[in-house]
Amino acid sequence: MxxxxxxxxxxxxxxxxxxxxxxxxxxxxxxxxxxxxxxxxxxxxxxxxxxxxxxxxxxxxxxxxxxxxxxxxxxxxxxxxxxxxxIDPKLKMDVALKPQIQPKNLFIEDSVFHTEMANRVRTHFPESTVERIKTYKEHVGKRRFGIEDYNRRLENFYLVREDYDFFKKCPCSSKSVFCGYFVVNLGSGCPYECSYCVLQDYINSPGIILPANIEDFFAAFRNLGRNIRCGSCELTDSLAFDHITGYSPQIVAFFRSYPKTMYELKTKSDNVGLLTSVPGARNVIVSWSLNPQKIVEAVEHFTAPLAQRLAAAQRCVASGYRVAFHFDPVIYYQGWEADYEALVDMTFQAVDAENVAWISLGALRMTPRLKKIIENRFPDNTLLDEEFFVGHDGKLRYPKDVRIFLYKKMTSWIRRHGKDVPVYLCMEEKSMRLE
Incomplete structure (x- = not known):
């Protein structure tokens, strides 16, 4: 209403x-x-x-x-x-029809204009207007971008040279347990419309940003001189644009030589065609964020249905990869237990526990500013109708006893299928314990 x-x-x-x-x-x-x-x-x-x-x-x-x-x-x-x-009605996101990934404009920095990836993208979008720019920073200037820009982000693609954010520690919430993860920013922006998505609040950009110099990411890893757990899923979906960038086979080939490093490709898509076209590496983990199908339909707009995500996981296992699953965010509502128990059962029916590298759990949370954005972009949402309060890190969270209940139930269902599968909490306070 x-x-x-x-x-x-x-x-x-x-x-x-x-x-x-x-x-x-x-x-x-x-x-x-x-x-x-x-x-x-x-x-x-x-x-x-x-x-x-x-x-x-x-x-x-x-x-x-x-x-x-x-x-x-x-x-x-x-x-x-x-x-x-x-609530500004002009900011409401139309989710009635899935948009085609067909940008009106391709803005390409001078330094990457003739790279293999830039040529690939131009070929992929022959009808897009191509504009050569000096740098992204100079092109957008100091302008701040708002919700209306975010709603139109698929209209503009920027191909850039990344010079700084190659591998950085996961920006865990204040006072939360550090997960030991390093993020790889191989892109900024996502084609999906998950009502709860933090990117709505986090990204200040007029479009999708894709670095065209993956070889520099590989060089930066060599310079680290140590083995880490990392992944390209902080600012984008790791595989949603893979058919455009062509990056996954290169990532697999590179990290195959570093078997003690874990590289994660996290997605809500079933876009694994390129990934499964090459033999899998056991240290390249393909992971999915999972929710019951009724939640997928209600709030994870334009993403792959649950059954297609699990089928994609099966394809990856058959190709030699290990997989992981993120029950995050777990969304609390009347009847959640039956739905999430069935979800866990479906997950392990699709993939044997021995092929699951890890599972994470996290309850729905948001900043107050993100809550205002959700109210404007998805005014008919029911996500915000539950009881949230300001938590240990300033984010709005379910009460602690509710979160403990969620995690204990989820863990018990997971342990029925995989007693030894590593399970951890994502962005939770230090006093929270699973078992």
């Missing part, structure tokens, strides 16, 4: 004019979230509000108990993020 936030704020200004702006903002935020969560008009909520000029604390207590019923019943302290609510 569509909720007019301006009507809510006008109501609050009129009837609670004696309160300050910040207090009015908190009331408006809670009215909006309650109306959305309960699928009712906000006026139905206001009917039960204490009448003005009631003290703010009494109004807020009523709204908090209604918005966070389980926390209120449990007697837990509530620390929500009650920032301003503002």
């Amino acid at each position: 569509t909720i007019n936030t301006e009507h809510i704020k006008a109501f609050v200004r009129k009837y609670y004019h004696y309160l300050g702006i910040n207090k009015q903002q908190e009331i408006s935020r809670l009215l909006f979230e309650i109306a959305k969560r309960e699928r009712i008009d906000y006026t139905k909520v206001t009917e039960s509000l204490p009448k003005p000029p009631t003290r703010f604390s009494k109004i807020k207590d009523y709204l908090l108990e209604r918005r966070y019923p389980s926390l209120a019943v449990a007697g837990q302290g509530i620390r929500p993020a009650l920032f301003d609510v503002a």
Whole structure:
């Protein structure tokens, strides 16, 4: 249902004019979230509000108990993020029709214009307008890019020379356990529209950025002089553009010579044609982020269906690769247990535990700013209707007891199939333990 936030704020200004702006903002935020969560008009909520000029604390207590019923019943302290609510209909993302990856413009830096990869991309998109630029940085200048630019990101592809971010430590959340992972930025931007995706908040770019100098990444690895666990999945999907870049066979060939380093290709696609065209290397791990199909359909727009992801995993195992799975984010909702237990069973029916390199678990979380973006791009979402509070790292998270419950259940289902498969938590606080 569509909720007019301006009507809510006008109501609050009129009837609670004696309160300050910040207090009015908190009331408006809670009215909006309650109306959305309960699928009712906000006026139905206001009917039960204490009448003005009631003290703010009494109004807020009523709204908090209604918005966070389980926390209120449990007697837990509530620390929500009650920032301003503002929904701009122009920012809504249209997910009715899957877009074709067919950029209007190819911007190619001078230094990579004649590289093999740039030639490959130009051939792949013969109808795109090609513009030669000095550098990406100079081309975009100091402009900040917003949600409207992000919604149109597939219109512009930038082929660049990467000079800095070759291998860097995973930017784990503050006060979270470091996972020991190194990220390889072989691209920025993703063609998929997962409602919860952090890239909506993280990327400041008018398009998809693809480095065209993979040989420099290989040279940077040689200079590291040590074995690591790494992967190209921080700022993009590792395989979504693989048929365009042609990078996966080169990655496999290179890391085959470094068997003590683990290189991960993480994806929500089934785009494994190039990858399975070459013999697999046991230290190149192909991984999938998995959710029940009903979640895929509801919030992981344009990604491969669950069955196709698992079929792609089977193809990779048959080609000699090991695989991994990320149940992240695990999304809490009524009936989640049956769906996720079935998901774990389906996963191990598709792939034997002996071919699974690792599994990660992580509950849905987001920054307050990302929550505002989700509200604007996907105003009909139900992800945000659960009870979130400000966690150890400033992100909005499910209550700790809920997360413990999620992880214990998921781990028990995994252990039924793979007692020795490594399982770890992603971006969780140090006090959280699996077993």
